Amino acid sequence: MKRALIITYYWPPAGGPGVQRWLQFVKYFNDFGIEPVVYIPENPHYPMTDNSFVYEVPKDIKILKHPIKEPYRLAGLFSKKKTNTISSGIISKKKQSLLEKVMLYIRGNFFIPDARIGWVRPSVSFLSNYLLEQPVDIIISSGPPHSLHLIAMQLQKSTGIKWMADFRDPWTTIHYHASLRLNKASERKHKQLEARVLNSANCIVVTSPTTKREFEMITETPIEVITNGYAASNVVKTQLDTSFSISHIGSLLSERNPKELWKVLAEIASEKPLFKSDLCIQLAGTVSDDVLASIEKFGLSEATKSIGYVSHSEALQLQHNSQVLLLLEIDRPETRAIIPGKLFEYLAAKRPILAMGPFESDIEDIIVETKSGKFFSAHKEEVLKAHILNLYEQYKTTGLVIESENIEKYSRRELSRHMSDLIRKLV
Incomplete structure (x- = not known):
């Protein structure tokens, strides 16, 4: 049995996709000969919480906690809403208030690489003492926040323990870095x-090619791609929506606003009155005002349900019940590497995926490989319209069915097997 110290910021009751990656690895590690020890902040500032994840934490694992000083708490005294959106990576380049500009400048230039940099020194001290008494075979850091990699780097230097740096997202090429x-x-x-x-890590893991x-x-450090994935569930039972539902699960940033899609849906609705009455656009999660304004502009407000944040279990049910699942990414070259965690849950739901994003996106490769839907890059309105009409025709006649393939390798258990093999190879 190999012992792994996992340094992560996001842990239940944190909500959103960031918490799920290492929570799921930890659930399966013991099956593959890895004993996890998880190190987390004692008093974190999570922009969203989901208590349903608490019940998924294995009862028999060791969890270490140490206090963190959160600058976002102080910032929240000035504007709790803006603080939560910035800490979530929801940054609009348009219509920034003076307060938002000041907060972004301070966040970007005084907290490098991120607002959790103050946790590095006390964590190194705390974990150094722990490792003297309870040694491990490998240290794993998960970012963002990328400051956690600095904790692991200093521990590696002082102890000589092998270190794996896991990047759930890129660092300087992430879409909001320039903002x-x-x-x-x-x-x-x-x-x-x-x-x-x-260059210091012994191994690097990333989530996209x-x-x-x-x-x-x-760097010449070995790099392995281990994507996010889906957790198999016997609890969710599909009860398809009677409406022609097109559902997006997760945050919709201003720059992720699919204006071409809204335009196409509005055109079809004006041409086919029955389509207009059947259409239901479901948005679960934080939705920017810019997106809602675009929906209103194209006359789709009556067909739209903005549900707000839902628990993970509710999100899974929405995915399984929807006629079509909408996946959106910012149409910029720097987002080609982003593969949203919900893509894999969409695969597990086995509903047709309608995805839009940048040219040569890694998302497209997975959708093509699994035959799970269609991906559209910019300026393909006619093709997009034809595809939606085809989906609607199937919905009205035979019912919408998708025959996807090769999704099993994206299950959390198989990915945990892959990660465990990599750990054993490294140590």
């Missing part, structure tokens, strides 16, 4: 820290 109002010195420091982490290619330009 942090960085000065040249801060931008340079980010890149230096990124390179230092990549594009991120691997980007990192290979910076």
Whole structure:
């Protein structure tokens, strides 16, 4: 049995996709000969919480906690809403208030690489003492926040223990990095820290092939792609919506606003009155005002349900019940590496996926491989319209059915097997 110290910020009751990756690995590690020890903040500031995840934490694992000083708590005294959106990565380049500009400048230039940098020094001290009494075979850091990699890097240097750096998202190429109002010195420091982490780790794990290619330009450290995945569930029973539901699960940022889709849906609704009465656009999660304004502009407000944040179990039920599942990514080259965690849950739901994003997105490769839907890049309104009409015709006649393939390898258990094999190979 190999013992692994996992340093992560997001842990139940944190909500959203960030918490699920290592929660799921930890659930299966013992089956593959890995004993996990999880290190988390004692008093974190989570922008969203989901208590349903608490019940998924294995009862027999060791969890270490240490206090963290959260600057977002202080910022929340000025604007709780803006603080939560910034800490979630929901940053609009348009219509920024003076307060938001100041908060972004402070976040980007005074907290490098991120707002949890103050947790590094006390964590190194705490974990150094722990490792003297309870040694481990490997240290694993999960980012973002990327400051957690700095904890692992210092522990590796002082102890000689092998270190795996797991990147759920890229660092300097993440879509919101350019929105942090960085000065040249801060931008340079980010890149230096990124390179230092990549070159110091014994192994790097990323969630997409594009991120691997980007990192290979910076380091010769071995890099492995282990995507996010889906957790098998016998609880969710599909009860298909009677309406022609097109559902998006998760946050909808201003820059993820699919105006071409709204335009196409509005055109079909004006041409086919029955389509208009059947259509139901379901948005579960935080939705930006810009997205809602676009929906209203195209006359789709009456067909739209903005549900707000839902628990993970509720999200899974929505996915299984929907006629069509909508997956959206910001149409910019730097988002080609982003593979949202919900894609894999969409695969498990076995409902047709309608995905939109940048050209050469890693999302498209998975959708093509699994035959789970269609991916559209920009400026393909006629093709998009024809596809939606085809889906609607199936819905009205035979019923919408998808015959996907090769999704089993994206199950959390199989991914945990892959991660466990990598750990044993490294130590």
